[in-house]
Amino acid sequence: MFRTTMLLAGLLTLALVATPAEAGKYNKKLSIGDPAPVFSDLPTADNKKISFNDLKDKDVIVIAITCNHCPVAVAYEDRIIELTKKYASAPDSRVAVVAINVNTSDADKLDKMVERAKTKGFNFPYAYDESQKIGRDLGATRTPEFFVINKERKIAYMGAMDDNQKPSAVKKKYLEEAIDALLAGKPVPTEETRPVGCGVQYNR
Numbered sequence: 001m002f003r004t005t006m007l008l009a010g011l012l013t014l015a016l017v018a019t020p021a022e023a024g025k026y027n028k029k030l031s032i033g034d035p036a037p038v039f040s041d042l043p044t045a046d047n048k049k050i051s052f053n054d055l056k057d058k059d060v061i062v063i064a065i066t067c068n069h070c071p072v073a074v075a076y077e078d079r080i081i082e083l084t085k086k087y088a089s090a091p092d093s094r095v096a097v098v099a100i101n102v103n104t105s106d107a108d109k110l111d112k113m114v115e116r117a118k119t120k121g122f123n124f125p126y127a128y129d130e131s132q133k134i135g136r137d138l139g140a141t142r143t144p145e146f147f148v149i150n151k152e153r154k155i156a157y158m159g160a161m162d163d164n165q166k167p168s169a170v171k172k173k174y175l176e177e178a179i180d181a182l183l184a185g186k187p188v189p190t191e192e193t194r195p196v197g198c199g200v201q202y203n204r
Contacts, residue, residue, distance in 0.1 A: 029139025159193030
């Protein structure tokens with residue numbers, strides 16, 4: 001009996017050690033409440049550089065993993081512009097919006113990002129991470145895919161911007177709901193949704 005009990009205890013311990021930390025429902029890398037990955041000195045389409053630490057005075061940070069070529073990402077550009085106008089355009093805003101492209105195809109290189117940003121009049125930093133590290137660290141799989149980071153620099157929301165690619169058919173604005181909740185000091189109503197868009201083109 002004693003030997004059986006010890007054996008079961010040993011197997012339980014082994015199972016606990018061998019079981020990986022649970023990730024999100026859709027994100028296989030991160031869970032809600034995990035510390036946010038950081039980035040540094042990423043070149044932007046307006047010939048500057050941006051680091052995570054540059055945003056230290058913001059209560060809420062929104063990171064959009066996006067790109068130039070994906071039609072779904074392109075369809076959401078106007079919505080990201082409007083989101084920035086609403087939450088992050090004022091100098092004293094408590095919110096920062098940053099778009100990051102990690103794809104390395106010719107259509108998504110920095111020179112093409114510069115052209116795209118000028119054509120659309122992006123009002124948010126559009127950064128390029130050729131190393132793809134921030135995309136991998138976030139567990140991003142789609143363009144566009146959104147991550148909301150709270151004042152404690154933990155992941156508070158991740159997934160889609162809203163519930164429909166057609167603007168007129170949107171009923172749930174997950175991203176705005178998350179931002180509003182954090183600014184009001186309330187729980188985020190929906191913490192994770194399935195991202196929708198083109199697959200991120202990670203190099204092997």
